[in-house]
Amino acid sequence: xxxxxxxxxxxxxxxxxxxxSTAYLTPLDASQExxxxxxxxxxxxxxxxxxxxxxxxxxxxxxxxxxxASTEEVEGDPLKPAQPERQAADIPQVTTAPTGEATLAERxxxxxxxxxxxxxxxxxxxxxxxxxxRYVKTSSFSFATWPHWWLFVLACLxxxxxxxxxxxxxxxxxxxxxxxxxxxxxxxxxxxxxxARLSGRLSELAADLARARSADEKLDAxxxxxxxxxxxxxxxxxxxxxxxxxxxGLAGYAELxxxxxxxxxxxxxxxSAAADGHLEEAEACLAAAQPMLLQTLEKLKG
Numbered sequence: 001x002x003x004x005x006x007x008x009x010x011x012x013x014x015x016x017x018x019x020x021s022t023a024y025l026t027p028l029d030a031s032q033e034x035x036x037x038x039x040x041x042x043x044x045x046x047x048x049x050x051x052x053x054x055x056x057x058x059x060x061x062x063x064x065x066x067x068x069a070s071t072e073e074v075e076g077d078p079l080k081p082a083q084p085e086r087q088a089a090d091i092p093q094v095t096t097a098p099t100g101e102a103t104l105a106e107r108x109x110x111x112x113x114x115x116x117x118x119x120x121x122x123x124x125x126x127x128x129x130x131x132x133x134r135y136v137k138t139s140s141f142s143f144a145t146w147p148h149w150w151l152f153v154l155a156c157l158x159x160x161x162x163x164x165x166x167x168x169x170x171x172x173x174x175x176x177x178x179x180x181x182x183x184x185x186x187x188x189x190x191x192x193x194x195x196a197r198l199s200g201r202l203s204e205l206a207a208d209l210a211r212a213r214s215a216d217e218k219l220d221a222x223x224x225x226x227x228x229x230x231x232x233x234x235x236x237x238x239x240x241x242x243x244x245x246x247x248x249g250l251a252g253y254a255e256l257x258x259x260x261x262x263x264x265x266x267x268x269x270x271x272s273a274a275a276d277g278h279l280e281e282a283e284a285c286l287a288a289a290q291p292m293l294l295q296t297l298e299k300l301k302g
Contacts, residue, residue, distance in 0.1 A: 012158030043112030
């Protein structure tokens with residue numbers, strides 16, 4: 001179930017990103033009342049000045065005059081004092097021969113019908129429609145004219161549904177982990193059972209060391225008992241990670257494994273020292289492992 005949930009979340013993120021990228025895209029078939037409140041954020045439509053007909057150019061000129069007039073009406077403020085008209089400085093003309101690249105670029109250049117910042121007056125909208133333009137990019141967002149709002153809403157629903165599926169799967173895992181009791185046949189190798197077996201082997205090792213009559217017997221007992229722990233108990237304890245994470249959470253599991261790993265390192269050092277014949281060092285490592293054993297047991301029970 002988690003895999004399906006993550007696939008839904010991934011697909012929703014992709015769909016939401018694609019939909020949000022069209023938030024400022026406005027269809028020209030929207031009502032003129034809404035379009036008149038918007039302005040172009042990027043050029044719309046294109047024409048070739050060298051090949052355009054005189055009728056088209058005249059119509060475009062009338063459209064731009066209408067846009068300029070409407071812009072002046074909006075920008076005019078009766079409460080603001082009139083600004084003195086500025087005179088442009090005379091710049092001497094420099095005549096140079098056009099290069100081949102400039103001439104080619106000028107011939108191949110296409111000009112936009114609607115320029116950035118132009119208001120979507122009815123005349124401009126009609127001209128763009130006649131030239132086959134269906135969508136334009138506007139400078140302000142309008143949910144009513146957003147063509148792919150439904151995809152964004154669907155993506156949000158997918159994210160919410162995927163999150164609910166993940167939480168449901170996590171709850172099911174926790175319930176399964178809590179339902180399995182220590183020592184049952186279905187969970188014969190759960191972490192608590194394994195740790196109880198590990199603690200029993202360390203108790204047996206302590207009894208063996210107390211009964212031993214020579215250093216060789218002690219070294220042999222350490223190698224044998226800890227070898228069994230390394231071979232059987234440590235891998236089984238680590239293999240129960242999913243159930244431990246479900247029951248304790250990632251933070252609790254990390255704290256538990258800190259204590260367990262520290263104890264394991266001391267046991268490994270004791271085994272290595274015993275294998276090399278250093279009894280005092282092996283016994284010191286076993287003594288150092290005792291507090292970590294109790295800390296692990298306390299955290300496991302809690």
